[in-house]
Amino acid sequence: MTDYRCDVAVLRLSGELDSDTATSLHDLLADLLERTVPRIVVDMTDLKFCDSVRLSAFVTAKQVISARGGWLSFAGPNRFLAELLETIGLSRYFAIFPEVDDAIAAAQI
Structure with a gap:
């Protein structure tokens, strides 16, 4: 599910991101990448699991987003996801915030 706040798309993920949900993730990201300057916070608060292959989709998306002057950050990862x-090494590549509001506030600075 995606909602918009302050011209930022908040992509709320839940459950598990694995091979069974790969198509849904791809479709969601493709829709968000159609924005002129994509600004996306991936809300991981309700995400229980994500395999490394699905994380690579975010790396690819960030490359496109950055080339267009936008950004993508993560918010609310559980302990497992934060450690993953x-x-x-993605904690050096993506800004990671404890809450969605923190990510949006950082973007407004």
Whole structure:
């Protein structure tokens, strides 16, 4: 589900991101990438699991977004996801915030 606040798309993920949900994630990201200057916060608060292959979709999306002057950040990852992001080095590539509001506020500065 996606909602918009302050011209920022908040992509709310829940459950598990794995091979069964890959198509849905791809479709959601494709829609968001159609915006002129994509500004996206991925809300991971209700996301229980994400495999590393699905995380690569965010890396690809960020490359497109950055080239168009936008940004993509993560908010609210659980301990497992935060450790996964750290282990595979994505915590240096993406801004990660404890809450969606924190990510939006940082973008307004």
